[in-house]
Amino acid sequence: MATIASQVVLHPTVSQSLKYGSTTLGRDKAYRAIQYFARFYAWYLLSKGDKDAAARWNALKTHLGTARKLLRLGKPMEHLQAALRACLSTGPAVEQVTTIARQISYFGYLTFDAFVWANSIKFWTLNPETSTRVAKISNRFWFAGILFSIVNGVTKSVRLARETKKLQSTQKWGEKTLAAEAERETRLSVLLAAQENTRHQLIIDLLDAWIPATALGITNLNEGALGIFGLITSLIAAQKQWEAVNGKK
Template identity: 65%
Template sequence: MATIASQVVFHPTVSQTLKVCSTTLGRDKIYRAVQYFSRFLAWYLLSKGHKIQAARWNALKNHLAIGRKLMRLGKPMEHLQAALRASQATGPAAEQITTIGRQLGYFGYLTHDALVWANTIKFVNLKPSTASRVGKLANQFWLAGILCSVAFGLLKAGRLANDAKLLQGTGPWTEKGVEVDRDVKLQAVTAQRESTRYQFIVDLLDIWAPATNLGLVNLNDGVVGIFGVISSLMTLRLQWIAVNGKK
């Protein structure tokens, strides 16, 4: 029995999971996945008339949302630093502008979201009209950040597609060293294209949450919840690879 317990406790998957959970981003994405799943399940149960069970999952969703706001209190400065670094970097102007826009959008979102959290726990007392305005601004900044990220993805995908065509179409490659160099560059471009497409899908899934909160679209909590679960798991997968070095 002790051997079986030891094999379970020290199983590589358990150790890898603990490594991911030891990071703030890993915990946040796990909490986010559960939060959005709770949002979906609460909507589903309520649509079936199970009000008591729905209230339970709705409460879990709300408390996870509050907890995640607390975990993100320091992140606005991270995005402000990233915006400053992007402004000092070299590269295509359009990609640089959209990168700065994305970081500033998330800076504004998380800054206002911190005020929402402070008001929710009664650390500060905002008037209902002020609290509503702050929440709306948070969602507007969130949406702006995602839109900039989508624009960046489209611009970068187009540039990388042209780079790949140039590398594939140039030839003939008679010198072995030159051919190897071409293949290395092509592999790097291919990896960047895959990464860009991956983030683009995440952005397309995430954009509906602030758009729904602002009333720009009319998606129910079930659809928004499922989209949130998928994007959370996709981001969690990237963190898993970053921490454990494997897919």
Template identity: 60%
Template sequence: MATIASQIILHPVVSQGLKFGGTTLGRDKTYRALQYFSRFFAWYLINKGDKIEAARWSALKAHLGTARKLMRLGKPMEHLQAALRAAFSSSPALETITTIARQLGYFGYLSYDAIVWASTIKLINVTKETAARVQKRAFQFWVAGIAFSLIHGALKSLRLAKESKALKASKTWGEKDLAEEASRETRVAQITAARNSNNAQLALDIFDVWIPASGAGLVNLSEGTLGIAGLISSLLGAKAQWQSVNGKK
């Protein structure tokens, strides 16, 4: 019995899960997935007419949302630092501009989001109208951040595709070119990894953008649709974080 228990408790997947959960981002992605599943499931139950059970899931969604806002209180400064670092990077001009704009968009979103959190827990007292305006402005900054992220991803995808095509066209053969070929293959591998990472971010942004767009009044989507979109983007983010902390590509 002790052997079976040790095999379960010390199983590599359990250890990997603990390592994933030991990171702030890992916990946030887990809470976010539960939050958006709750959003979808509450909508589903309401449509079935089960309002009592739906209220439980709506409460879970609300509490997880508040908890996640608390976890993000220091994030605005991180995005300001990222914007400043991007300004000194050697990336192409348009990619640099869209990166800075993206980070500033997220800075604005999280700054207003902190005010929403403070209002929710009654740390500050604002009228319902003011709270609604602050929440809408947060969504507007979030939309802007994701929009610039999508533009950045598209620009980067085009650049990497051109570089990959040029490298493949320059392929040489022969023993005298072995060193050059090894260097080229290394660069091809780097570009492939960068393209995979960029495509993953694009997919995440495509699912995420509908949430703030709906909150800002730009689109009108059901709670169920937004819940599914948020759940998928959360799982994509969780997958990337799992691979990062566990050393997998």
């Protein structure tokens, strides 16, 4: 019996899950996936007329959203630092400008989101009109950040595709040293990895953009669609974090 218990408790997957959950980003992505699933499922239950069950899932969605805002309280400064580092770095002008704009937008989004959190826990009470205005400003910054990220991703994808094609089509004229060929293969591997990461981020941005856009009244998607979009992007981000923590297979 003890052997069976040890095989379950000490299973590598359990250990990897604990390692993943020990990171703030890992917990955030797990909470986000459950939050957006709850958003979808509450909508589904309401569409079936089951109001009592829907209320439970709505409560779960709301409390997870509040918990995630608490986890993000320190993140505005991270984005401000990232914007400053982007200012000091060199690179393609469009990518640099959109990176800076994206980071500043996320700084604004998370800063105003902190006021939304403070109001939601009654630590700092805002009147309904001010609360609505603060939430709207937060969503505007979020939407702007996603748009800048999409422009950055498209521009970067085009550049990486061009560089990859050029490197792949390099003709092997005459003799080349093993060191030169190894360097070419390493560079190609880096480009392909960057393409994959950029593609994943583009998918996330293209789906997530609908969430603040709907909150701002730009689009009119139902809660079910937004829940599914959020769940998909959460799982993609969670997988990337899992690979970063436990090593890519």
